[in-house]
Amino acid sequence: MAIDKVVLTERPAGPEPAESNDCLEVYRRELDYLIGSLRRLGVPTSDVEDVLHEIFLVMLRRWDDYDRARPARPWLFGIAFRVASGHRRRGHRELASDGVEPEDTRARPDQQLADTQNRRLLLEALTAVPMERRAVLILHEVDEVPMRDIAEQLSIPLFTAYSRLRKARRELDAALNVLVKGGSRAL
Amino acid sequence: MLSKWLSRLSPTARALLAEERASTEDEDVKARALARAEAALEGERWSGVALRRAEEERALALRSSRRRGAVLAGAGAVVFAGLAVAGVRWAAVGTPDLESRAPATVVTPPPPPHGKVLVDPAPASRVEAAAAPTDPAPIASVAPAAPRARSSSAKEYAIELALLEPARSSIARGSYATALTAIAKHQHEYPSGQLAEEREALRVRALWGLGQEPAARAAAASFRKRYPRSVLLSWMKSAPAP
Numbered sequence: 001m002a003i004d005k006v007v008l009t010e011r012p013a014g015p016e017p018a019e020s021n022d023c024l025e026v027y028r029r030e031l032d033y034l035i036g037s038l039r040r041l042g043v044p045t046s047d048v049e050d051v052l053h054e055i056f057l058v059m060l061r062r063w064d065d066y067d068r069a070r071p072a073r074p075w076l077f078g079i080a081f082r083v084a085s086g087h088r089r090r091g092h093r094e095l096a097s098d099g100v101e102p103e104d105t106r107a108r109p110d111q112q113l114a115d116t117q118n119r120r121l122l123l124e125a126l127t128a129v130p131m132e133r134r135a136v137l138i139l140h141e142v143d144e145v146p147m148r149d150i151a152e153q154l155s156i157p158l159f160t161a162y163s164r165l166r167k168a169r170r171e172l173d174a175a176l177n178v179l180v181k182g183g184s185r186a187l
Numbered sequence: 188m189l190s191k192w193l194s195r196l197s198p199t200a201r202a203l204l205a206e207e208r209a210s211t212e213d214e215d216v217k218a219r220a221l222a223r224a225e226a227a228l229e230g231e232r233w234s235g236v237a238l239r240r241a242e243e244e245r246a247l248a249l250r251s252s253r254r255r256g257a258v259l260a261g262a263g264a265v266v267f268a269g270l271a272v273a274g275v276r277w278a279a280v281g282t283p284d285l286e287s288r289a290p291a292t293v294v295t296p297p298p299p300p301h302g303k304v305l306v307d308p309a310p311a312s313r314v315e316a317a318a319a320p321t322d323p324a325p326i327a328s329v330a331p332a333a334p335r336a337r338s339s340s341a342k343e344y345a346i347e348l349a350l351l352e353p354a355r356s357s358i359a360r361g362s363y364a365t366a367l368t369a370i371a372k373h374q375h376e377y378p379s380g381q382l383a384e385e386r387e388a389l390r391v392r393a394l395w396g397l398g399q400e401p402a403a404r405a406a407a408a409s410f411r412k413r414y415p416r417s418v419l420l421s422w423m424k425s426a427p428a429p
Contacts, residue, residue, distance in 0.1 A: 035212040
């Protein structure tokens with residue numbers, strides 16, 4: 001039977017194509033930041049891609065709530081932190097098991113080649129800092145966010161933010177000390 | 188003093204953190220993340236085709252192979268990412284009605300992405316032109332793919348997929364003209380390949396996205412002729428009489 005008349009109808013849509021393209025564009029632009037944040041938050045290399053995709057799905061779901069006039073990174077870091085924390089709670093262990101061995105035996109060989117030794121060292125040491133304090137440390141020392149903004153972003157008093165930074169710095173240095181000098185003290 | 192109380196980081200820590208600030212991530216990881224994000228978006232869109240992850244693809248591949256009347260050797264043994272119907276929610280929508288109908292009203296086409304107006308947006312309803320397609324998009328005649336060794340078939344499938352994936356992602360981005368280029372390339376290399384049906388579905392979608400309505404309708408009509416049982420483009424309907 002010949003069909004010479006066909007009507008193309010509009011399917012009731014999910015997110016507007018333009019909107020979800022915007023979301024995708026932000027995702028694309030901030031991929032380095034997102035991946036880096038996840039790794040700094042201790043997500044193992046083998047899990048990064050799945051956790052990263054979870055972030056994208058959260059971004060899509062919450063896109064309407066995101067005020068486009070404000071910078072993306074605070075919003076994205078919050079999502080990354082929550083998703084990474086949730087990932088850990090579900091029983092995925094962090095990069096380090098006991099913190100003494102600098103090798104990440106679960107990293108793919110090619111990923112190990114891509115990372116510098118310095119980077120692996122830092123990421124390993126970061127796992128010694130508990131998540132709440134690590135967030136402040138990362139935001140301040142890596143993302144260079146002013147402390148007042150960090151406090152606002154994390155909804156904590158400014159003094160609490162400083163207090164966490166202080167402890168985190170000490171914890172990071174202690175961990176580095178063990179890793180670099182091969183100290184016998186376990187973390 | 189605040190800085191004393193805060194206790195400065197060691198030089199080692201400061202140096203490592205400075206490096207971390209400058210670090211970039213693995214390009215392959217990024218590329219895969221983007222492809223996956225686009226695929227997720229595509230599932231939300233009304234494009235009619237979507238890429239799925241390899242694990243999800245197994246069941247669909249089996250289903251589609253039955254649809255084509257071919258038998259995949261070693262059921263389930265071949266796992267590959269492929270094109271498939273997007274979104275369960277509208278697999279059930281729009282069972283194609285093959286009878287020709289009287290001229291019907293046209294529903295407003297969706298707005299093109301990025302705010303570009305490619306064609307004057309149609310008013311709420313108008314009467315469809317009654318002409319039969321005069322010059323359908325050139326489509327090679329379809330012969331059922333000859334049975335091939337499983338390994339070469341899977342390899343060729345992968346090549347076909349690599350050719351068509353740019354078309355799919357272009358459509359996801361709203362770059363319909365770019366999609367047609369990739370479609371033409373696949374047509375040239377694999378005119379009756381394993382993904383010919385998906386290609387033609389993408390073609391309809393791309394033409395529609397470009398606002399080339401007559402060409403889109405012609406391609407849709409040809410598609411229906413060639414693949415009457417296809418579940419792709421299930422969002423396409425024949426119009427009921429007004």
